[in-house]
Amino acid sequence: MSIKNKIKNFFTMDEEYEYVEESMEQPDFPATTARDNVVNLKRIEKMNSKVVLCEPRTYNEVQEIADNIINRRAVVINLQRTDLQQAKQIVDFLSGTVYALNGKMQKLGSQTFLCVPDNVDVSGSISESFAEVEEFNKGW
Template identity: 60%
Template sequence: MSFKNKMKNFFTVDDEEYEYVEEQPEEQEEIEPYRQSGRNQNQNVVSLKSVQSSSKVVLCEPRTYNEAQEIADHVVNRRAVVLNLQRVDHHQAKRIVDFLSGTVYAVNGDIQKLGSQTFLCAPDNIELTGSISDMLEEQDDYNKRW
């Protein structure tokens, strides 16, 4: 045997030495006996959204911008926050709403204006439907006339 053949045999793998066997996962066999047919199968299904703990709503009335972090912590902890900004000057109120808008965006939530100085910040576990801002604008226009 030449040196060249020895090197070739050293670096090549013979397919005859190895036997390839495909195995099916055992999980499929275990799942089959548990499957039910017909109507009973749908009755045993429980939505994971309904299993979540009860939702809480927090009412906040900040007096300064420094309280925005505490309010944001409520939203991050999956609690809805009703925010009354009547006791804060306009500049600080705008900063608080901007800060909370970023927080709500980060948790895939929603923020809606409820009144002229009232907002609702809701995380993604709270579903908000409807809108009242159209009615508020009409009411503001009505009040301006009188």
């Protein structure tokens, strides 16, 4: 075999390919039971349906609240029993946590917030009365 033929065979690889004509018929799949295709929706529903209610009194409790958000649970935080400075720190910490998880934080009331991870969708909004907004904004 000449060098020219060796190079031709190397680049074309004619000898290595085997052409097989395929038919357009449906392939025969083994019979599967209906159980193989079943997804348990109750289990999925339970994983995503937990809501945690929290009423922290100090900033020291914020890590526990953040852990719930990290574990993909929606959290409602009531800050009515927290002093103003610590409430601001809690909101700042949790807003950073929610942002890092691509979640959302929504104000539900004057001192109530909803923090959700990215697996929870929130629709709608809650409007506040003008008097409540003015009173709350004085402190914040």
